[in-house]
Amino acid sequence: MFRNVAFSIVFHVALVVAAYVGLPSFNDFEDVQDVPISVEIVTVSDDTNLPTKPKEPEPPKEEVKAEPKPTPKPPAPPPAPKGSVEAPPEPEPLPEPEEEKVAVIVNPDPKPKKEAKPKPKPEPKEEPKKVEAKKRAPTPIPPRKPKPPDQFASVLKTLEELKTAPREETPKEQKKAEPKRDFASMMENALESDKSRMDIGPELTISEKDLVRRQIQRCWNLPAGAKNAHEMIISIRMAMNPDGTVQQARILDDARMSTDPFYRTMAESALRAALNPRCQPFKLPPEKYQRWKDMKLTFDPREMLGL
Amino acid sequence: MTHMNFARFVAVFALCFAALGTPRAHALLEIDITRGVAEPMPIAVTNFYGGGRGEQDFGAKISGVIAADLERSGLFSPIDKKAFIQDAESLNVLPRFGDWRIINSQALVQGNVEMTVDGRLAVTFRLWDVLAEQQMVGARYFTVPSNWRRVAHIISDSIYKRITGEDGYFDTRIVYIAESGPKTKRVKRLAIMDQDGENHRFLTDGFDMVLTPRFSPTLQEITYLSYYKGVPRVYIFNIDSGRQEVLGDFPGMTFAPRFSPDGKSVIFSMSKAGNSEVYIMDLATRDVRQLTDHSAIDTSPSMSPEGDRVVFNSDRSGTQQLYVMDADGSNVKRISFQKGRYATPVWSPRGDLIAFTRIHNGQFFIGVMRPDGSGERLLTQGFLVEAPTWSPNGRVLMYFRQDRTDAYGRGGKTRVYSIDITGHNEREVITPLDASDPAWSPLIP
Numbered sequence: 001m002f003r004n005v006a007f008s009i010v011f012h013v014a015l016v017v018a019a020y021v022g023l024p025s026f027n028d029f030e031d032v033q034d035v036p037i038s039v040e041i042v043t044v045s046d047d048t049n050l051p052t053k054p055k056e057p058e059p060p061k062e063e064v065k066a067e068p069k070p071t072p073k074p075p076a077p078p079p080a081p082k083g084s085v086e087a088p089p090e091p092e093p094l095p096e097p098e099e100e101k102v103a104v105i106v107n108p109d110p111k112p113k114k115e116a117k118p119k120p121k122p123e124p125k126e127e128p129k130k131v132e133a134k135k136r137a138p139t140p141i142p143p144r145k146p147k148p149p150d151q152f153a154s155v156l157k158t159l160e161e162l163k164t165a166p167r168e169e170t171p172k173e174q175k176k177a178e179p180k181r182d183f184a185s186m187m188e189n190a191l192e193s194d195k196s197r198m199d200i201g202p203e204l205t206i207s208e209k210d211l212v213r214r215q216i217q218r219c220w221n222l223p224a225g226a227k228n229a230h231e232m233i234i235s236i237r238m239a240m241n242p243d244g245t246v247q248q249a250r251i252l253d254d255a256r257m258s259t260d261p262f263y264r265t266m267a268e269s270a271l272r273a274a275l276n277p278r279c280q281p282f283k284l285p286p287e288k289y290q291r292w293k294d295m296k297l298t299f300d301p302r303e304m305l306g307l
Numbered sequence: 308m309t310h311m312n313f314a315r316f317v318a319v320f321a322l323c324f325a326a327l328g329t330p331r332a333h334a335l336l337e338i339d340i341t342r343g344v345a346e347p348m349p350i351a352v353t354n355f356y357g358g359g360r361g362e363q364d365f366g367a368k369i370s371g372v373i374a375a376d377l378e379r380s381g382l383f384s385p386i387d388k389k390a391f392i393q394d395a396e397s398l399n400v401l402p403r404f405g406d407w408r409i410i411n412s413q414a415l416v417q418g419n420v421e422m423t424v425d426g427r428l429a430v431t432f433r434l435w436d437v438l439a440e441q442q443m444v445g446a447r448y449f450t451v452p453s454n455w456r457r458v459a460h461i462i463s464d465s466i467y468k469r470i471t472g473e474d475g476y477f478d479t480r481i482v483y484i485a486e487s488g489p490k491t492k493r494v495k496r497l498a499i500m501d502q503d504g505e506n507h508r509f510l511t512d513g514f515d516m517v518l519t520p521r522f523s524p525t526l527q528e529i530t531y532l533s534y535y536k537g538v539p540r541v542y543i544f545n546i547d548s549g550r551q552e553v554l555g556d557f558p559g560m561t562f563a564p565r566f567s568p569d570g571k572s573v574i575f576s577m578s579k580a581g582n583s584e585v586y587i588m589d590l591a592t593r594d595v596r597q598l599t600d601h602s603a604i605d606t607s608p609s610m611s612p613e614g615d616r617v618v619f620n621s622d623r624s625g626t627q628q629l630y631v632m633d634a635d636g637s638n639v640k641r642i643s644f645q646k647g648r649y650a651t652p653v654w655s656p657r658g659d660l661i662a663f664t665r666i667h668n669g670q671f672f673i674g675v676m677r678p679d680g681s682g683e684r685l686l687t688q689g690f691l692v693e694a695p696t697w698s699p700n701g702r703v704l705m706y707f708r709q710d711r712t713d714a715y716g717r718g719g720k721t722r723v724y725s726i727d728i729t730g731h732n733e734r735e736v737i738t739p740l741d742a743s744d745p746a747w748s749p750l751i752p
Binding site: 156157158159204209212213216217218220221222223224225226227228261262263264265266268269270271272273275276277278290291292293294295296297298299300301302303304 | 334335336337338339340341342343344345346348382408411413436438439468470471472473657659672684685686687688701702727728729730731
């Protein structure tokens with residue numbers, strides 16, 4: 001019996017090691033796949049709306065994301081690992097976390113946001129009011145989303161929408177700010193969160209990430225009319241200088257660059273957004289440099305194309 | 308027991324991940340960018356360098372045409388040359404990218420012109436990615452000096468293709484119906500010009516009325532409808548040779564011709580005894596096949612770029628709507644379901660969209676939808692907007708727009724416009740006379 005178990009463990013470990021070491025792009029791929037789980041996004045944006053920039057906002061965030069519905073307890077690092085094992089893959093729990101969160105922090109109607117701004121937030125970031133009810137994730141945002149469509153400026157124009165508002169990039173748009181936690185990193189966090197915290201300091205807050213996101217979005221000039229533009233998701237890996245400028249950036253998934261000219265176009269537009277000096281230096285907290293000296297941007301045009 | 312084992316298993320599992328994951332997953336900041344802008348790309352088009360006076364002139368003219376082409380596409384905004392820091396001569400050696408980044412240029416077009424000993428022009432160009440500091444494309448062309456304009460268009464196409472990922476459409480022509488004279492006695496002539504309005508000329512004398520010109524997708528040939536001696540018939544006109552021939556003598560009236568995507572057939576409608584059906588004729592064998600057979604009016608056929616399907620227009624449901632069928636006439640499906648009537652469907656050469664005219668509440672619209680009828684978008688509207696035609700890359704539509712006439716029959720200006728399929732960048736195509744029924748050529752071979 002024990003032998004069997006031992007064998008089993010050895011083989012599993014071997015398998016995991018092989019998969020981990022042998023498939024270098026595994027991580028990236030997984031990220032891309034996970035993107036459609038847009039629910040977390042909503043949660044995040046709520047947070048962002050809160051002007052507060054608390055010292056340690058993120059631990060709770062992770063938790064909320066990690067655990068499904070059963071445990072609404074926000075601050076509990078320990079449960080995370082267990083929950084994580086089953087939670088991340090399933091997209092279902094979306095609405096719930098949202099609700100909890102709403103109940104706790106954000107009120108359903110837009111105005112409260114303003115008043116909810118008791119603690120002065122240092123940077124005058126424009127307020128990211130509305131969360132968009134994208135087609136992609138229509139369910140999660142039931143109550144507080146009265147103003148739907150023109151908000152997101154689709155780059156594709158159609159006359160009906162024209163009447164209201166053509167295109168323009170409005171600020172709101174929050175997407176998942178939270179880097180996605182895969183199994184490995186959850187384990188890592190659980191097992192040695194203390195150590196890593198020590199090493200590289202506190203994580204970036206969601207507001208801080210949002211700020212950068214918005215900076216880059218201003219510089220992403222995407223080829224809106226390209227064929228199948230909605231099927232292309234581009235990842236860019238960047239090495240950052242401590243002053244917030246980009247030292248180096250490259251497109252991940254080079255293979256498709258040479259075979260698909262439309263993909264190359266989309267990828268190059270993303271690279272230009274990352275490199276454009278107009279949008280740099282990124283407004284990142286210098287004291288957390290260790291946290292952002294290595295960045296990965298995922299460019300997803302689907303929302304822009306109204307899909 | 309099992310619990311224990313499981314727990315142990317998980318622990319080992321976790322440890323192994325932790326050990327492996329630590330070095331890699333350390334503090335990678337991930338951010339999703341889901342929003343961007345769609346605005347013209349700032350591009351610096353410099354005067355092509357020339358050693359001598361004449362070469363410099365050509366260099367400036369070529370660069371002017373390229374900048375105009377790119378600007379007209381709506382996807383680029385050429386930067387004012389006055390802002391340039393680096394001069395053409397040093398640029399001819401190597402770009403100083405910092406100089407171009409400062410003026411917010413993302414791409415840089417540079418080149419030179421030489422006169423060869425046999426009196427031809429040698430035009431070299433390079434496109435640079437200013438931010439990535441790399442050459443994106445470069446080429447050299449030889450031509451007779453009088454052909455400089457075409458070289459400029461070809462270079463524009465090359466730049467467009469490299470940056471957008473799709474073929475350009477600048478080295479193309481437009482054929483259209485030039486209209487003049489009073490409404491009651493309108494003279495309609497077939498006319499042709501370059502895509503930018505240059506090199507305009509008339510192809511017919513205006514003695515017989517002509518309508519619905521259509522370019523062959525493969526050759527410099529036009530099919531159109533002419534009322535020669537009062538009988539409407541489909542003709543084919545070869546631009547290079549100037550030869551004109553009737554498509555065939557049919558018992559009924561033929562109209563709404565279009566080439567198949569391979570250029571080897573013409574699909575059209577023919578009306579017999581008050582009922583019109585869709586036919587296709589093989590140009591080599593002159594074999595004619597009937598594709599539709601319905602008591603309703605079936606007309607305005609247009610084939611998909613693969614040639615396997617046909618979109619057409621029928622009133623079999625009671626009002627004019629769009630239908631798609633297989634190329635053999637089977638499997639007919641209605642695809643238009645919004646309010647109003649639909650007409651003049653045209654399948655995009657890219658295959659992803661069908662352009663159409665929609666008439667609703669007395670207004671005309673030009674719109675696009677996917678071949679399955681989904682994703683309908685209306686791009687423009689007017690008192691009368693009609694006859695969409697695709698650029699060969701399927702990215703731009705041209706159509707004509709007619710203003711309302713006043714009570715005395717004045718006004719009614721008719722002009723050709725182009726619009727991007729995103730719905731932006733609508734502009735008039737300048738023509739010397741009133742213009743209708745535009746048709747876009749393929750890239751000139």
